[in-house]
Amino acid sequence: MTSTDDTFDRVEDMPSGNSVTPQGFLPPMDYRPIVNEGQLTPDEIYTQNKNYLSEQPAITDLMELSQYQKLSQEEEQYYAKILKNKKTTLGTEKETDLLDSQLSVDDQGRVFVIPQPGEEVVYLSEDDISLRNAINDASPGVVIFKTRKYADEDVIQKLTEGMSPNEIAQACFDDLDFLARFLSPHVHIEDFPPIVKEMWKLVMSGVLSLEDFMGQARYALGMPRSIGKTQFIKYLMWATTVFTGRTFTLLITSIEDNGAETIKDVMAMMDQPHVIEVFGKPVLETDNTKQKRFQYCGKECIYLVKAIMSAARGLNLDERRPGLIILDDAQTEENAKSPVQSKALNAWIMSTLIPAGPATGAVVLYVGNTYMFEGSILTKLIKNPEWATLTIGMIKADGTSVWEAVHPIKKLLADFKAAIYFNIEDRWLAQFMNMTELTTDNKFKEKLVDAIYEHRFGGLDVIPTNDNEFNVVMIDPSGYKKNSDDVSIINMTRTSDGVPLISHHITKQMDPERNILEALSLAVRCGATVILVEGVAYQATLSFWMKKYVKRLNLNYMKIIEFHPGSVSKEIRITSSFTKMYAAELFVSSRLLDDYKRAARSFNPLEKDNKDDLLDIVASAGKLYYEKQQAIVYIAKQALLDKMLNSPRESHGVKRKHRV
Structure with a gap:
């Protein structure tokens, strides 16, 4: 017998590790429910529940985390859309799993389990019943969550209760958490950690101190993954537009589409009813994925998106140059690995992008994380005395999480252990700890x-x-x-x-x-x-x-x-x-x-x-x-x-x- 033919010449061609089904994987399932197992006809169910079934397509406005499937045309008039195996939220935005519940929504946006014939809907407040119990029991008639529109209104009402428009505007100026909740009530649930607030103060102080446009400020923030970098940038763009004279913002990203989504979201923040009530409605003059020209708070404003290495020399719109230049995760890992590409990007930032600001100078903000490669631009900026920098990691020196409410230390350590197992701890340390190199703590014990x-x-x-x-x-x-x-x-x-x-x-x-x-x-x-x-x-x-x-x-x-x-x-x-x-x-x-x-x-x-x-x-x-x-x-x-x-x-x- 000779050697077998079904072997491999290279390790890379071999299957990796143990061949097992990933935890949590489920095969495709039929989302169609069996309603009352045929005991009642659609007409009978409708008759019993006509006071509770929604006359409006409000279910389609449920949290973005929800997913539904339409029933047949005949059934659609009787039943609410069905949510299954997907996450949904209450006004508190706490996540949970909703399984096999048949839901409806009333004219106040309150979503409830359709009651059995003869039973009435019982509306319970957040204080009356915990979300987890409501979901687990799935009791007919229990209000388990609200559509986002109404949930947001509750948050805003509590946030601004008793405040005048001027007081709300002042609170947005003074308090990052207030601003974030006001603009994103369904996103900003937990207060930012103190170090992120210090980053905000650092950048805003530069923007405000250079209000007369007689100077230039350069900031580099090393923000780890999952700390809210992009949200931070959205809030900064809005605040700079509202509270300063720097109303032309240039946003640079590694992929242009990412930047397009960011400016789209900022415009959506402005267009919320409660924001319009205080700051007025933005009036769009140019509206495409790469550029937004609009009037807001009595100002002519421009948001412009460009990808790295694109044409920026001589950038001039309406005789104006960008007063705020933001680089959001502008460098990719592939770029940092390549000495040629990273050198070219660094040269483009310094010699082409930054000079694109006004002659009196722009506020330049680089936000990202480090890489353990010589081409890491953030690492170079941290060492450059011309740049004001602040860098943080997800785990503090005392071994606690920098944001325990959102990223518990147990989860961070478990993620790090997994990274070690897969030999990608260098990436984890760079992305979540902003480490630029190994330390002597890694020496042999x-x-x-x-x-x-x-x-x-x-x-x-x-x-x-x-x-x-x-x-x-x-x-x-x-x-x-x-x-x-x-x-x-x-x-x-x-x-x-x-x-x-x-x-x-x-x-x-x-x-x-x-x-x-x-x-x-x-x-x-x-x-x-x-x-x-x-x-x-x-x-x-x-x-x-x-x-x-x-x-x-x-x-x-x-x-x-x-x-x-x-x-x-x-x-x-x-x-x-x-x-x-x-x-x-x-x-x-x-x-x-x-x-x-x-x-x-x-x-x-x-x-x-x-x-x-x-x-x-x-x-x-x-x-x-x-x-x-x-x-x-x-x-x-x-x-x-x-x-x-x-x-x-x-x-x-x-x-x-x-x-x-």
Whole structure:
């Protein structure tokens, strides 16, 4: 029997991880309800409920989070639209799930479960019944939420009760939370954290202090994901338009459509009845996705959207130049990764965009998050003394959440743990913590590792391994010139409970032929049936020549598979492997432990010239194991079967042991 054909030449072609159905996934369901299971006809239901069924299509104005499906034309006149398996809200905007409820809406926008024949609708206030109980009970006649129109009116009524229009305007000027609730009553539920309010004061003070247009201010705000960056920008655009003379705002985004949605939302905020009552109605003169020209509060106003790197030189509309220039997430991760693209974007901002303001200067605001790449523009602005900057992360130095009401610390830590598992913690740290680089806190915790080994293996001389299922050799090649890095070769098995175990490390300079022979020799000695070869750049040719040697040496059962370390930096990869060791999810054998700890002890994640050959290949092995273990085990089993059938007299299946 020869080797199987249904294997892979590259790790990237293998299925990832465990093949399971994602949690929470449900197959398509029929949203059509069974009303009264046929006990009543539509006419009978209508007769019993005619006082409660909606005569208006108010259900279509339900919260945007809701989804409904029309019934047939005949049924539509009798029944309200059906909401199922979707989130909806009460006036408090607390989310919940509404399942299988048949709803109607009255002329005050109150939504209720259709009562059974003979029962009356009982309207309950928020104080009378909790939202959760109302949903769980789904009692006929219970008012469970209001349409957004009426819910918003309730919020505004409570917010502005007893206030005159002038007092409302002054409160919008003085208080960011009041302004946000006034403009977005269905969105702004929890107060902004204090640090975001400080950001608001910083920028608004600059806008107001430069009211005479005799100066220029540049601000860079490092705002993490999910902190409300875009809402912050919408409120700033509105406040600048209303309270200052800077009525020409230029909004720059990485994708023009995103900016178009932002200015559309700002215009919608202005056009709400309660806002019109205080500030008047905007009168549009030019209305398209990229540009809004309008009269508002007695001013001629312009909102203009442009994508990055677009034409901005000489920008002049109605003899005016933008007095406020906002860059909203203008740099993408792909741009930050590319030295060429990031340099071009930086040059465009400094030499083309900023000079597009008036001769007396513009207020320039850069809002975004950092990236762990040299091309990160926000990182450069933070270090530039010409820019006033303020940067925050979602987790404070004391270990608490910066916005606990919206992003509890437990959820943030769970998200970070998930990012570590998938080896994307660098992205998480950049996007949610605005970290620009790894810190020395990522250094190796040797005492913790020693304690784990003592707890896990104390009193044992050997670690039993499952060689038959998972036994591979892994190569991190290099060049063979005098100044090249050393080649690293390891053997990887796993413990009896499925944790990867690294042993038999070979590291030295060698030419490609010597590299091949050393790897094959180690594989034969250790009983490995799969050899993993890094397939980046010229190293990819190594697998080609290794297959030639496998055939020449009559080791046809041996599988040669390429792998790629991915785009994560080596420093991130190594510190991630430390985390796996702290969690007892990665081990090195006793013969390597001292060398490993010595290398880890001197490893500095902030430096690029570490002596880290062993650390790097152990990190790559651990990463590959958790990403592709099932596929590699499958290939290894097939290779072992080939080996056994071609060498029937050999003894197979004997478990080896490693000293610890």
